[in-house]
Amino acid sequence: MEIYAKDFFLPKRGNTEAEYDDSFSSAKDKTRFAVADGATEASFSREWAKQLVRAFTAKKLSIPIALDELKPLQSKWQKFVHRHPLPWYAEEKANTGAFAAFVGVEFLEDAQESLKIWRATAVGDSCLVQVRANEVIEAFPLAHSTSFGNRPNLLSSTPNSNESIAEFVMQCGGFWRCEDAFFLMTDALACWFFQELEQGNKPWTILRDLDTQGSVSFQKFIDDLRFEGRIKNDDATLMRIDIMP
Amino acid sequence: MAYSAEISRANPSCFMFLIDQSGSMGDAFGAGEGNQKKADGVADAINRLLQNLVLKCARDEGIRDFFHVGVIGYGVQVGPAFSGALAGRQLVPISEVGNSPARVEQRSKKVPDGAGGIVEQPVRFPVWFDPVANGGTPMSQALGQAKSILETWLSQHPNCFPPIVINITDGEASDGDPTGAADEIRKLQSSDGGVLLFNVHCSSQRAQPISFASTDAGLPDQFAQQLFRISSVLPPQMARLAQTEGFNATEGARGFVFNAGMVEVIKALDIGTRPSAMR
Numbered sequence: 001m002e003i004y005a006k007d008f009f010l011p012k013r014g015n016t017e018a019e020y021d022d023s024f025s026s027a028k029d030k031t032r033f034a035v036a037d038g039a040t041e042a043s044f045s046r047e048w049a050k051q052l053v054r055a056f057t058a059k060k061l062s063i064p065i066a067l068d069e070l071k072p073l074q075s076k077w078q079k080f081v082h083r084h085p086l087p088w089y090a091e092e093k094a095n096t097g098a099f100a101a102f103v104g105v106e107f108l109e110d111a112q113e114s115l116k117i118w119r120a121t122a123v124g125d126s127c128l129v130q131v132r133a134n135e136v137i138e139a140f141p142l143a144h145s146t147s148f149g150n151r152p153n154l155l156s157s158t159p160n161s162n163e164s165i166a167e168f169v170m171q172c173g174g175f176w177r178c179e180d181a182f183f184l185m186t187d188a189l190a191c192w193f194f195q196e197l198e199q200g201n202k203p204w205t206i207l208r209d210l211d212t213q214g215s216v217s218f219q220k221f222i223d224d225l226r227f228e229g230r231i232k233n234d235d236a237t238l239m240r241i242d243i244m245p
Numbered sequence: 246m247a248y249s250a251e252i253s254r255a256n257p258s259c260f261m262f263l264i265d266q267s268g269s270m271g272d273a274f275g276a277g278e279g280n281q282k283k284a285d286g287v288a289d290a291i292n293r294l295l296q297n298l299v300l301k302c303a304r305d306e307g308i309r310d311f312f313h314v315g316v317i318g319y320g321v322q323v324g325p326a327f328s329g330a331l332a333g334r335q336l337v338p339i340s341e342v343g344n345s346p347a348r349v350e351q352r353s354k355k356v357p358d359g360a361g362g363i364v365e366q367p368v369r370f371p372v373w374f375d376p377v378a379n380g381g382t383p384m385s386q387a388l389g390q391a392k393s394i395l396e397t398w399l400s401q402h403p404n405c406f407p408p409i410v411i412n413i414t415d416g417e418a419s420d421g422d423p424t425g426a427a428d429e430i431r432k433l434q435s436s437d438g439g440v441l442l443f444n445v446h447c448s449s450q451r452a453q454p455i456s457f458a459s460t461d462a463g464l465p466d467q468f469a470q471q472l473f474r475i476s477s478v479l480p481p482q483m484a485r486l487a488q489t490e491g492f493n494a495t496e497g498a499r500g501f502v503f504n505a506g507m508v509e510v511i512k513a514l515d516i517g518t519r520p521s522a523m524r
Contacts, residue, residue, distance in 0.1 A: 043305050093303050233251065
């Protein structure tokens with residue numbers, strides 16, 4: 001049995017790839033995966049999102065994330081931001097800090113007990129969905145399109161802004177088995193996914209086939225949704241994790 | 246749906262501040278600010294607003310031109326009122342505004358120390374606009390000048406989020422009834438809706454502050470009532486935003502603030518300057 005992951009991303013329409021503020025990461029041993037959504041209105045959020053996903057897949061963040069574990073990342077972020085002198089507005093934005101939504105998942109296997117467990121942690125509106133036998137069997141931390149607001153709870157790069165975030169660090173877990181599929185998505189794509197689900201559709205069939213032979217590319221798929229007004233014009237990120245025999 | 250256009254570098258929007266610089270602005274506020282002169286309070290508010298606008302548009306790589314901004318003063322004369330390097334400019338891209346304050350002052354602000362206390366932290370306070378209080382109140386002329394600048398803007402940006410004009414005054418126009426000139430501004434349109442005209446009335450009267458009223462009942466004098474009548478009704482999205490900020494903005498609420506303290510004025514103006522998503 002093998003865990004196979006593929007990532008897809010597209011910046012907002014009108015933005016360049018350098019302005020893409022989401023981030024994603026896979027552990028080399030394919031046991032941990034994460035996506036994060038850097039808040040575009042803050043500055044240096046891309047760097048913060050990148051540090052979060054990399055720390056998670058390097059097992060430097062627990063499930064659930066403990067706020068103390070963020071301190072080294074916050075120091076690193078401060079150093080990155082202040083590597084050059086900043087104009088007044090950049091300094092002010094840096095003082096406010098960067099913010100990101102996050103979801104990360106870990107796959108564990110105990111061969112002796114034949115137990116296959118997954119555990120996930122999340123803050124905000126980046127989501128995980130588990131699909132088995134053509135059904136969604138878990139959605140975390142959100143499960144409905146109406147749950148996506150404009151002010152999700154976010155992890156901050158400044159400790160003062162995280163004072164009340166602990167209660168919003170979520171965790172979830174379950175069992176995994178061969179031929180399960182997991183999808184990690186940032187909010188715009190996740191919101192579309194749940195809307196489709198609520199209309200009785202099976203959105204994972206589209207995600208499952210993206211970029212495979214004869215199927216539509218991620219870019220065309222998102223561009224079309226944006227053109228039809230069915231998805232917010234936001235950075236879009238997907239990690240598709242397949243458990244192969 | 247009106248007032249839903251995306252604000253982007255390819256499709257920027259525009260803010261125009263009209264500032265009363267008449268002699269009476271040298272008097273003290275009627276509400277909340279001790280003996281601070283109205284002209285000083287308004288200058289601080291405009292500088293804070295410009296700062297907030299720049300910060301909204303600042304990203305890692307610099308400032309994105311989501312907005313162009315104009316400041317027109319009216320008193321002894323009517324015209325562009327930026328100080329420093331931007332003096333004389335009518336509409337300035339927000340990146341240039343951010344990079345060209347007349348000066349950056351050192352001030353201090355109180356922030357939580359992370360351990361339940363408050364500490365004073367030095368902050369840089371950029372200044373683009375200095376207080377002036379001299380001459381009459383040629384408000385109609387100022388509205389006329391704003392209209393002609395916005396006509397040109399709209400011909401170049403026909404699909405923009407509608408420009409927002411924010412007029413800050415202590416009341417009575419000295420060049421006649423401003424109603425006609427205000428109507429002309431509100432008639433200007435982009436494909437996303439009509440230009441929004443908001444009025445901030447800083448009176449020296451000791452009267453109760455009123456924000457986003459939906460009726461002129463309760464306004465103490467004819468000047469306040471006149472400014473109320475020439476103010477745009479808040480689009481539903483902005484009314485909702487005002488409600489979430491704690492204002493009692495009911496249906497039909499207008500972009501009109503009377504006698505509010507400067508903190509309230511900044512909050513109110515922030516609502517006017519926080520339209521839909523910027524990409």
